[in-house]
Amino acid sequence: MIRLQGVHKWFGALHVLRGVSLEVRKGEVVVLLGPSGSGKSTLLRCVNLLVHPDAGEVFVDGVRVNRREVRPEWVREQIGMVFQSFNLFSHLTALENVTVGLTKVKRVAREAARRKGVAMLERVGLAAKLDAYPAQLSGGQQQRVAIARALAMDPKAVLFDEPTSALDPEFIKEVLDVITELAREGMTMVVVTHEMGFARNVARRVLFMDEGQILEEGPPEEFFASPRHPRAQAFVSKILG
Amino acid sequence: MALVIPLGFGIGFLWAWARLSRYRALSWPVLVLTEFLRGVPPLVLVIFAATFGATLLRGVVDNPNQAALLVAAGALALHSAAYQAEILRAGFQSVPRGQLEAAQALGMTPGRTMAHVILPQALRLSLPPLGNEFATVIKDTALLGTVGATELFSMGQDFLGQSDVLGRVVWALAVWVIIAAVYFAITFAVTRGLRLVERRLQVPGLEGATS
Numbered sequence: 001m002i003r004l005q006g007v008h009k010w011f012g013a014l015h016v017l018r019g020v021s022l023e024v025r026k027g028e029v030v031v032l033l034g035p036s037g038s039g040k041s042t043l044l045r046c047v048n049l050l051v052h053p054d055a056g057e058v059f060v061d062g063v064r065v066n067r068r069e070v071r072p073e074w075v076r077e078q079i080g081m082v083f084q085s086f087n088l089f090s091h092l093t094a095l096e097n098v099t100v101g102l103t104k105v106k107r108v109a110r111e112a113a114r115r116k117g118v119a120m121l122e123r124v125g126l127a128a129k130l131d132a133y134p135a136q137l138s139g140g141q142q143q144r145v146a147i148a149r150a151l152a153m154d155p156k157a158v159l160f161d162e163p164t165s166a167l168d169p170e171f172i173k174e175v176l177d178v179i180t181e182l183a184r185e186g187m188t189m190v191v192v193t194h195e196m197g198f199a200r201n202v203a204r205r206v207l208f209m210d211e212g213q214i215l216e217e218g219p220p221e222e223f224f225a226s227p228r229h230p231r232a233q234a235f236v237s238k239i240l241g
Numbered sequence: 242m243a244l245v246i247p248l249g250f251g252i253g254f255l256w257a258w259a260r261l262s263r264y265r266a267l268s269w270p271v272l273v274l275t276e277f278l279r280g281v282p283p284l285v286l287v288i289f290a291a292t293f294g295a296t297l298l299r300g301v302v303d304n305p306n307q308a309a310l311l312v313a314a315g316a317l318a319l320h321s322a323a324y325q326a327e328i329l330r331a332g333f334q335s336v337p338r339g340q341l342e343a344a345q346a347l348g349m350t351p352g353r354t355m356a357h358v359i360l361p362q363a364l365r366l367s368l369p370p371l372g373n374e375f376a377t378v379i380k381d382t383a384l385l386g387t388v389g390a391t392e393l394f395s396m397g398q399d400f401l402g403q404s405d406v407l408g409r410v411v412w413a414l415a416v417w418v419i420i421a422a423v424y425f426a427i428t429f430a431v432t433r434g435l436r437l438v439e440r441r442l443q444v445p446g447l448e449g450a451t452s
Contacts, residue, residue, distance in 0.1 A: 050345060077348030087343035091362045091444050101347040104357050135446025146343075153347065 001026045001157055001188050002079075007046055007056035009039075009212075016042050017053070018212040024157070027186045031199040031220070034209035035235060040192045043209070044159045047190065048072075048079045061156060077105060080150030080158035084165050086142040088134040094121060094145045095130040098152045106153065120148035124178050140171025147178055157188035164195055196239055200224060208232045245378055246431075248318035250371075253325025258355065260330050271326070278323035284384050290316035291388035313388045321378045328370045332363030365442040372435045376428045396420075 002024040009017040016039045024030050032040045045051035046058060049065065049072040058066040065075045088097050095117045102113035121127055124144040134142055143163060150158050160179065164172045176198050183189060183202045193199060199206055199220055206223045208216040208231075215229045224240065227233045259271045278286070294312030295305035302308040336359050344354040386395030397416045 048346060050342060073348045073350055076346050079346075081343075081346040083339060083343060083346075085339050087337070087339035089340055089343070089358055089362075090337075090447060091365070091442070100357060101349075104353055105348045133444050133446045135444065149343075149347070 001028075001061060002047055002190070003057075003059040004043075004046065005057040005059070007043070007053045007058065009042055009046065009051060009054055016212050017046070019056070020209075020212070020214055021056075022207065022214060022217075024188060024190055026188055028204050029183045029187075029189045029191065029202055030205045030207060031203035032190065032192045032207050032209060033194075033199065033235070038209045039212040040209050041161050044081075044161050044190060044192055047157075047159055048076045048081055050076075050081075073105075077101075077153060078156050080153055080155035082143070082146050082150055082158065082160045082163050084162040086134070086139070086146045086166070088142055088145055088149070090134050093131045093133055094126060094137065094141075094148075097134070097145055098149045101149065101153050116152055117148075120152045121145070123151070124148045125174070138171060139167045140174045143167065143171075143175045144178055147175075147182075151182075157190070158182070160189060160191040160193065162192050162194065164193065194239070196224070208235065210235070244314050245318045245321060245382060246375055248315070249321035249325055249378060252319065252322035254329055256322060256326035257329035257333060260326065261333055275323045275326055278320050279327075281320075283317060283320050283381050284387065286316045286320055287313045287384045287388060309388055310385065313385055314382075317378070317381060317385065321374060321381070324374050324377075325371065328367050328374060329363060331370075332365075332367035333359055335366050336362045361442065365439070365444070368435050368439045368442070372432045375431050375435070379428050379431065380424055 002022075004020055004022050007017050007020045008015070020039070020043055022030075022043075032043065034040050042051055046053050046066075047060070049058070052072075053066055056066075057064055060075055060078065063070070065072075088094075089100065092100060095114070098120050099113040099117040102108040102116060103110060108116070118127070118130065121130060124147055126141060126144055126148070129137060129141060129145075132141075134145070137145065147158075147163075163179065164175050167175060172195070176195060179189070179191070180198070180202050191198075191203070203220045205217060206220045207214050208223065208227070208229065210231050216223065216227060216232045223232070224236060227236045256271045256275065259267045260275075262268045291309040291313040294309035297312055298308035302311060340358055340362075341354060344358045349357070383395075386398075397420045400416060401413055
């Protein structure tokens with residue numbers, strides 16, 4: 001579904017990604033772990049070309065997408081993304097946030113978009129908040145609207161960039177529950193998170209990143225119980241200790 | 242007046258957008274132009290433009306006076322555009338970067354992002370200073386009188402010029418009060434109109450301090 005091959009990225013003199021390769025199969029949930037500044041978010045953004053790799057290849061559904069002939073918008077339409085800071089459009093209601101991609105990008109008719117938007121918000125448990133503006137919602141509710149916004153586009157995969165890091169503790173569970181449910185339904189997902197419980201329960205595979213490289217990967221039980229790479233060991237003992 | 246405001250706004254909008262472009266070739270010339278236009282007195286611009294107007298539009302507009310006036314009005318629009326570009330740029334920059342990233346991630350092109358995400362939010366913040374600028378431009382149109390437009394201010398001067406000395410003293414007050422009232426009425430109508438738009442763009446939960 002998603003394949004990265006030897007991806008490099010520089011920000012000025014900073015070498016953020018140093019030859020990263022990874023593959024995510026259809027229906028798979030992959031969790032990206034690593035200390036902050038290790039390149040996780042940048043790697044995630046290379047998948048939907050919010051960041052253009054300086055070298056290497058990105059494939060989505062078998063199509064090489066980081067080349068001149070492919071419009072990045074076409075790639076992004078097919079891959080949903082959920083951000084740490086929600087990034088809802090503050091001048092639009094919850095429902096409008098969910099439907100704007102349908103009506104303005106996919107050119108879905110208003111009424112059909114509305115029906116779909118309502119269904120998506122119901123799915124994340126926000127049927128009662130259709131007409132609320134982001135500023136009137138809690139962080140957890142905003143993030144669930146953001147998830148509904150991503151799902152409305154019928155994405156082939158969804159990227160989560162620390163979806164619970166900006167939330168007050170009491171709202172973390174409601175968001176993780178929605179993401180877990182999505183995983184059960186077979187959505188392909190790449191999740192950057194510091195929620196170790198979530199990684200343990202939901203991820204099929206854990207990737208550990210540091211200094212722009214993937215240092216270790218494996219099933220979560222194995223990774224948390226006996227990390228092999230010294231830096232992965234240090235990381236695990238720090239977060240579990 | 243009817244030409245200067247919309248033209249100034251249109252050009253100002255494009256300039257503000259260009260200023261934020263990551264392409265230097267686009268943002269840099271606009272920066273230079275904006276600084277130049279803001280630094281030159283509008284009266285000088287108008288007279289300068291009118292002087293060359295007839296030559297510039299030869300073959301397009303037959304009447305040289307009309308040509309001069311058109312170019313002068315255009316110059317005034319450019320002058321105002323420089324100010325409006327900066328007002329709109331502030332509005333554009335007030336939209337959080339994350340929302341632009343979210344729009345991109347949904348597959349919106351830069352144009353759609355501007356139309357559906359940036360502009361509606363930027364306008365909400367830009368309207369009060371834009372109202373200021375419109376009010377200024379409306380009164381700046383008096384400058385076009387110097388190059389032959391029959392606008393309000395010069396009509397008053399003509400009228401007073403025709404009366405005798407005593408008449409001038411008596412009439413002067415009345416004429417200038419009337420002219421001020423008309424300018425005020427136009428300006429007030431425009432700024433009230435903007436207030437209405439402002440209300441319509443208000444977002445519950447984001448009203449700010451005034452409400």
